[in-house]
Amino acid sequence: MKTDIQIAQEAEMLHIREVAAQLGIQEDELELYGSYKAKLTDELMEKVKNRKDGKLILVTAINPTPAGEGKTTTSVGLGEAFGRMGKKAVLALREPSLGPCFGIKGGAAGGGYAQVVPMEDLNLHFTGDFHAITSANNLLAALLDNHIQQGNELNIDPRQVVWKRCMDMNDRVLRNIVVGLGSKMDGMVREDHFVITVASEIMAVLCLADDMADLKKRLGRIIVAYNFEGKPVTADDLKATGAMAALLKDALKPNLIQTLEHTPAIIHGGPFANIAHGCNSVRATKTALKLADYVVTEAGFGADLGAEKFLDIKCRMAGLKPDAVVLVATVRALKYNGGVPKADLSTENLEALKRGIVNLEKHIENLQKYHVPVVVTLNSFLTDTRAETEYVQQFCQERGCEFALSEVWEKGGEGGAALAEKVLKTLEEKESNFKPLYESSLSLTEKIETVAKEIYGADGVSYAPAALKELKRIEELGMGDFPVCMAKTQYSLSDDQTKLGRPSGFTVNVREVYVSAGAGFVVAVTGAIMTMPGLGKAPAAYGIDVSDEGVITGLF
DSSP states (O other): OOOHHHHHHTOOOOOHHHHHHTTTOOGGGEEESSSSOEEEOHHHHHHHTTSOOOEEEEEEESOOOTTOOOHHHHHHHHHHHHHHTTOOEEEEEOOOOHHHHHSSSOOSSEETTEEEESHHHHHTTTTSHHHHHHHHHHHHHHHHHHHHHTTOTTOEEEEEEOOOEEESSOOGGGSSEEEOOSSGGGOOOEEEOEEEGGGSHHHHHHHHOSSHHHHHHHHHHOEEEEETTSOEEETTTTTOHHHHHHHHTTTTSOEEEEETTOOEEEEOOOOOTTTSOOBOOHHHHHHHHHHOSEEEEEBSSSIIIIIHHIIIIIHHHHTOOOSEEEEEEOHHHHHHHTTOOGGGTTSOOHHHHHHHTHHHHHHHHHHHTTTOOEEEEEEOOTTOOHHHHHHHHHHHHTTTOEEEEEOHHHHGGGGGHHHHHHHHHHHHHOOOOOOOSSOTTSOHHHHHHHIIIIIIOOSEEEEOHHHHHHHHHHHHTTOTTSOEEEEOOSSSSSSSTTOOSSOOSOEEEEEEEEEETTTTEEEEEETTOOSSOOOOSSOGGGGOEEOTTSOEESOO
């Protein structure tokens, strides 16, 4: 059996101008990065902005398990299926982070015959967007420490510096560090921290900005520290905004590549959904809606994280309205939620399936709270039995959801035909009356508790004293109307990754709160979640190599 990277490397790609032509894009409306990648120009986005929007389809999933769910694979396969049906469709997806590629999760190009290509480029440096975001983040950090060193005119309290450095790699030893060691000329000694680039506020700002003017406003509002009087110090105060915008000028433009079946794919931005807001850029999604009749997008991890943030943060801020949601599950993952060890998931086990399907049930209930039609798709594996598949189908139909099997990993667009037909049927027959879960006028604690109770199924929320103090300060600063971005483990509906299925009788523990003033949301950090992941005992990096001929192996 061929690996994902072998399938991708054997693909015959079209020149990117031919892919663009499917969407009516001229070559002079592209900024070419070789033959198979391009950025969309500002002129193109301005030209299409008044066109009618296509239909927006969000792909999300149950909580991830070691068995795999295939959310990106399903998204890509659905886009390919639309293409085979003669529909004008485009994908709007996130860029992968290097951290998971060399850690444990792998890349984010899809899999099998439902991939976006060039796969190696996308999973590695791509068009340099993440490098630009990292550089802008760390420029702001450098200007902050330099300001303190050069006399500290703004009276910044070094004990209240909240801006963190970043890098796009898992590196646990950088979570908590000390900077400024050495002589007086080496800066003031203080505690500092790193986050992974996909958790940087610069990433969120880039993904939520409408254009360069909006980007600069958002960058300027970023709070980097507080002065000795407790008042916020911003990037504008440090005169950092213009230089950061210069670094991000090209990164602000969405990227165009293709699937294995040449469906156009706009790939842009990549915040994690467990520690950030988990959605591709507003610019990419809005542009895609103007270019195609059907736009397939996704949000990271399970629906309790990515979909909630897509619906409560991105859609709220950008005025987007999803027309349908596709919820991805697998028989294997549901049995894992039912207590079956990973090694035994290939054996039919209806009792475990019945125990574990409560995870899918909760996600269906959650999505229906947003008044958007839901289609459940079962990502098919060869080991799935007919009895197991039929049980899941009946379970979904009893809850008012359309259901379809997906075989896109094995068959590409052909294997997504049944799903595409169900999505089209849903778009034709069911109206979306999308509404966010909570009103902006609620207090921050009310918003956090609404998500915890309604989406996670918690009994309540407990707050560390420092978190309550910070919530009070954020509201006093006039940012109490911001939505909340929950940082939580992806492996459970609760904040404890060991609680599988549909846990109950638990409390969500908020240990830390901070405001992302430029992005426009408040982050609540729960449980043991880390904003700088670490590598495992045997990271994926061990298996990645390059042959003497320059062919990459082991990337997935």
